[in-house]
Amino acid sequence: MQCKVLEYVLESEGLGTLSVEACEHLAECPSCQGLLADFHSIVAVAQTLPAEVEAPARVWISLRSQLQAEGIIREPVEALDPAPWWESLRVLFQPRSLATALAGLVLVVGTFYFTHKPGSIPQRVANGQPAVQPSQPQQASAPAPVPAVPAPTTVTEIAHAPAAKSPKVKDLAPSPSETASTTLAQQELSMPDMQLAGDTTVDASFRENLRTLNQFIAECQRRLRQNPQDELAREYLNMAYQQKADLLAAMMDNGRSEH
Amino acid sequence: MCASTAIPGTTLGAIRRIRSSSGAATGQLARQRPAPPVAWTEAEAIRLAKAGNAAAFEFLYQLHSRRVYALCLRMVGNPADAEDLMQEAFLQLYRKIGTFRGESAFSTWLHRMTVNVVLMRLRKKSLPTDSLEETIEPDAESSAPKRDVGAPDLRLSGAVDRVNLERSIEKLPPGYRTVFVLHDVQGYEHNEIADIMGCSVGNSKSQLHKARTRLRELLQEEIREQAREERKAAKTQSGSLD
Amino acid sequence: MLTLMKPRHSLGLWSATALLLAAPGAYAAAAAADAPEHLEHHFTVQGHPVVVLQNVVNGRIEVKSWKNSEIVVTSTSLKDRVDIDMEQVGDRIDIAANPTSNANSAQPHEVEANFQLTVPERTELQLKTQTGLIYVEQVTGDMKLESIAGDVHLKEVSGYIIVKTTGGSLVCTSCSGKLEFTSVSGGAQLLQPSFTNVSLLTTSGNILYDGDFLRTGIYTMKSGKGLVEVRFSGNDSFDLQARTYSGIVDNQAAQYMQPEQHTSRHGNKFTRYLNRTVGLGFAKVEISTYSGTIRILKRD
Numbered sequence: 001m002q003c004k005v006l007e008y009v010l011e012s013e014g015l016g017t018l019s020v021e022a023c024e025h026l027a028e029c030p031s032c033q034g035l036l037a038d039f040h041s042i043v044a045v046a047q048t049l050p051a052e053v054e055a056p057a058r059v060w061i062s063l064r065s066q067l068q069a070e071g072i073i074r075e076p077v078e079a080l081d082p083a084p085w086w087e088s089l090r091v092l093f094q095p096r097s098l099a100t101a102l103a104g105l106v107l108v109v110g111t112f113y114f115t116h117k118p119g120s121i122p123q124r125v126a127n128g129q130p131a132v133q134p135s136q137p138q139q140a141s142a143p144a145p146v147p148a149v150p151a152p153t154t155v156t157e158i159a160h161a162p163a164a165k166s167p168k169v170k171d172l173a174p175s176p177s178e179t180a181s182t183t184l185a186q187q188e189l190s191m192p193d194m195q196l197a198g199d200t201t202v203d204a205s206f207r208e209n210l211r212t213l214n215q216f217i218a219e220c221q222r223r224l225r226q227n228p229q230d231e232l233a234r235e236y237l238n239m240a241y242q243q244k245a246d247l248l249a250a251m252m253d254n255g256r257s258e259h
Numbered sequence: 260m261c262a263s264t265a266i267p268g269t270t271l272g273a274i275r276r277i278r279s280s281s282g283a284a285t286g287q288l289a290r291q292r293p294a295p296p297v298a299w300t301e302a303e304a305i306r307l308a309k310a311g312n313a314a315a316f317e318f319l320y321q322l323h324s325r326r327v328y329a330l331c332l333r334m335v336g337n338p339a340d341a342e343d344l345m346q347e348a349f350l351q352l353y354r355k356i357g358t359f360r361g362e363s364a365f366s367t368w369l370h371r372m373t374v375n376v377v378l379m380r381l382r383k384k385s386l387p388t389d390s391l392e393e394t395i396e397p398d399a400e401s402s403a404p405k406r407d408v409g410a411p412d413l414r415l416s417g418a419v420d421r422v423n424l425e426r427s428i429e430k431l432p433p434g435y436r437t438v439f440v441l442h443d444v445q446g447y448e449h450n451e452i453a454d455i456m457g458c459s460v461g462n463s464k465s466q467l468h469k470a471r472t473r474l475r476e477l478l479q480e481e482i483r484e485q486a487r488e489e490r491k492a493a494k495t496q497s498g499s500l501d
Numbered sequence: 502m503l504t505l506m507k508p509r510h511s512l513g514l515w516s517a518t519a520l521l522l523a524a525p526g527a528y529a530a531a532a533a534a535d536a537p538e539h540l541e542h543h544f545t546v547q548g549h550p551v552v553v554l555q556n557v558v559n560g561r562i563e564v565k566s567w568k569n570s571e572i573v574v575t576s577t578s579l580k581d582r583v584d585i586d587m588e589q590v591g592d593r594i595d596i597a598a599n600p601t602s603n604a605n606s607a608q609p610h611e612v613e614a615n616f617q618l619t620v621p622e623r624t625e626l627q628l629k630t631q632t633g634l635i636y637v638e639q640v641t642g643d644m645k646l647e648s649i650a651g652d653v654h655l656k657e658v659s660g661y662i663i664v665k666t667t668g669g670s671l672v673c674t675s676c677s678g679k680l681e682f683t684s685v686s687g688g689a690q691l692l693q694p695s696f697t698n699v700s701l702l703t704t705s706g707n708i709l710y711d712g713d714f715l716r717t718g719i720y721t722m723k724s725g726k727g728l729v730e731v732r733f734s735g736n737d738s739f740d741l742q743a744r745t746y747s748g749i750v751d752n753q754a755a756q757y758m759q760p761e762q763h764t765s766r767h768g769n770k771f772t773r774y775l776n777r778t779v780g781l782g783f784a785k786v787e788i789s790t791y792s793g794t795i796r797i798l799k800r801d
Contacts, residue, residue, distance in 0.1 A: 007468075010468060011464055011465055011468035012461075012464055014464070034414055035475070037414060037415075037416055038414065038415040038416070038475045038478075039471050039475070041415045041416050041417075041418075041419045042415065042419060042424065042443075042471055042474055042475065042478070043443050043471075045419045045420065045421060045424045046424060046439070046443035046444050047443065047444070047446075048421060049333075049421060049424070049425070049444045050329060051326060051329055051444055051445045051446060052325035052326050052328075052329050053325060053328050053329040053332055054325055054328070055324050055325070055327075055328040055341075055342065055345060056338075056342060058342075059324070059328075059342050059345060059346055060317065060320055060324070062346060063320070063346050063349055063350060064313070064316070064317070066346070066350060067313075067316060067350070067353055068313075069590075069591050070354070070551075070590060070591045070592065070593055071590025071591060071593050072311065072316075072353050072354060072593070073311055073312075073313045073316060074310075074311030201559070201631075201632050201650060202559075202631050202632060202649055202650060205632075205649055205650035205667055205668045206649070206667065208668065208686070209667050209668055209685040209686050212685055212686050212704060212705050213685055213704060216704050216705070216725050216726065216791075219791075219792075220791070223746070230746070230772075231772075232744060232745075232746050232772045232789070232791065233746060233791070235789075236723075236725055236791045239702065239704075239723070239725075240704060240725070243683070243685055243704060246665075246683075247667060247685060250649065250667065254631075254649075354551060354625065355625070355643055357553075357627060357645070358627070358643070358645045358663055360663075457679070457697060457698050457717075457719070458717050458719075459717065459719060459785050462717055
């Protein structure tokens with residue numbers, strides 16, 4: 001091995017464990033020995049330099065005032081009282097058709113309960129919503145828990161979860177993808193019942209693209225079932241999940257902004 | 260990425276609100292402040308910062324300012340400039356926080372912005388060193404570093420200390436300096452540096468090797484200079500005693 | 502009989518006359534209510550301004566630049582259908598267009614607002630619309646452009662550019678800086694680009710890159726089912742990695758390439774891959790499709 005080759009090895013491999021050929025050359029070449037020793041000295045001293053240094057307090061004070069001046073830090077407009085308890089229910093009932101369906105469901109359940117003994121209320125599942133299971137008389141009149149209209153952060157979290165938890169090469173356990181797939185499917189079930197927007201073009205675009213993504217996801221899933229080791233399919237599947245989560249979030253945002 | 264300069268002296272009074280003639284004010288641009296948390300994760304703080312929450316901005320600043328300041332200080336060598344650059348980097352970051360999508364680590368994004376701000380400033384100052392473009396291009400002729408011809412290699416073991424290393428780092432071209440500080444001082448891996456600098460991993464490794472080689476040369480020169488000064492001082496002293 | 506008919510006859514005549522006289526007025530009032538409203542506002546700015554425009558209703562957004570330290574916003578929308586909100590804080594301009602309560606009964610084409618912005622050359626933009634075109638010309642600055650079904654056209658734009666659409670396509674002519682594009686079915690065409698960093702991602706759209714690859718640049722282009730076509734020139738120098746599962750790799754420039762020198766293989770037994778080097782391999786180009794075609798050719 002020549003000195004130039006050793007330098008190339010140091011450049012591409014760093015100062016870690018060297019190959020046998022490199023070590024043999026080092027044993028014979030004082031110049032390269034000196035080079036490697038000097039590099040180690042430099043790195044050793046560099047690592048003692050502080051990686052973090054406390055900045056003066058005036059920097060944050062100046063930065064904060066600049067941010068306020070530009071309006072990037074925004075002061076609240078309304079009072080800071082926490083939202084009243086009925087606010088969360090109002091958000092739930094924003095889509096009108098869903099509100100109607102739920103109100104009807106509550107009426108039916110309530111009527112049925114008061115005309116029959118407790119415990120004999122049949123379970124109902126509508127549009128993917130969980131069964132209504134009142135265990136106490138007082139609970140029968142309460143609105144049934146409805147996950148069909150989830151909080152916005154749920155979809156946002158899903159949007160970032162596949163990217164943050166994308167499996168590495170050796171870790172090919174399907175559970176993160178399966179979880180994402182199931183959760184996204186549940187989100188999607190609620191979509192047809194929501195009035196998304198008064199604009200047909202936008203709505204049609206959403207649905208067309210959702211169809212495209214679902215078909216692509218199905219294709220990738222089929223591929224992965226046949227060959228779980230296929231990294232490319234997994235990469236594209238994760239990409240499609242991410243896009244679907246973003247799309248569902250955009251559809252929900254669009255629906256809310258129209259009401 | 261284009262840099263936005265700070266706007267000195269802007270007051271809070273310059274707010275204009277304009278409504279269309281069709282309706283009453285609906286407050287579409289109003290925001291609600293969430294309840295103060297017990298503890299935040301970085302992701303939560305980013306989400307709140309996007310909504311304009313002041314405490315969230317401060318949280319992110321406290322989380323990252325020390326590393327950013329250390330990087331700026333190493334790059335420009337004096338605290339006053341480092342403070343300016345750090346403020347500029349955070350300002351740019353907070354202006355664009357709405358565009359952060361979480362595809363890379365927030366700290367990587369912040370460091371990328373910091374490096375860009377610093378390098379832009381160094382470029383404007385036109386230091387008598389290589390420009391960034393020159394330093395991040397691979398040597399077309401040969402990637403092998405130069406070696407002094409004729410002068411024997413001077414071993415640095417035991418002779419390198421923090422003072423002369425810091426002095427030598429300041430003399431490095433900006434591109435070499437950045438990679439060296441990020442890797443050997445702050446401990447970033449090459450893939451992270453490639454993300455920050457917007458180059459390939461190969462380029463990052465190449466620049467680091469060139470930085471170390473150049474530092475070796477600078478340190479050898481410094482040590483030789485020191486030795487020369489000591490010999491001169493000793494000669495003068497012995498001459499005066501005669 | 503005649504006596505009985507006389508009052509009815511005169512009543513009918515007066516009614517008809519009243520109607521005839523009122524009709525033009527009513528028509529004018531209705532026409533005025535449906536007439537588009539043009540608004541123009543001027544904002545004085547100092548440094549590099551930030552413009553945030555959220556067009557929740559449909560409509561086109563056009564942005565051009567000039568050398569003045571002023572932002573001019575011109576909007577066109579139907580009165581009583583769209584609420585337009587504008588706010589300036591320092592050098593940040595926030596604009597929002599939202600439907601009014603009257604919009605529920607309106608036709609979709611009535612609920613839209615078109616915007617024309619004239620901004621300083623160095624301006625940061627965050628624009629969002631639904632179905633209209635976003636057009637930006639000769640602006641330098643970081644940008645985030647979002648559309649659902651509308652296209653995005655950029656001409657001589659420079660900066661860190663993020664474009665996100667659901668179905669809209671991107672056409673980028675003579676732009677530079679860094680570009681990130683994500684879409685479900687939209688495609689991307691980059692013509693005469695000078696980007697140092699490009700990331701194009703679409704599930705079913707097509708991608709065309711017709712331009713140079715800058716030294717040390719990193720270019721990533723991924724399409725699930727669409728075509729990805731790259732046209733390079735004789736001066737280019739890049740490492741190429743192309744991967745596909747079931748698509749075709751149509752390499753029409755094989756004679757200008759040599760076996761890969763710098764990158765290690767990334768394929769596996771399930772993918773088709775092509776790793777080549779053009780010139781000295783300064784830039785890095787990664788192309789990937791799931792089932793779409795990859796085409797590589799050299800421009801004459």
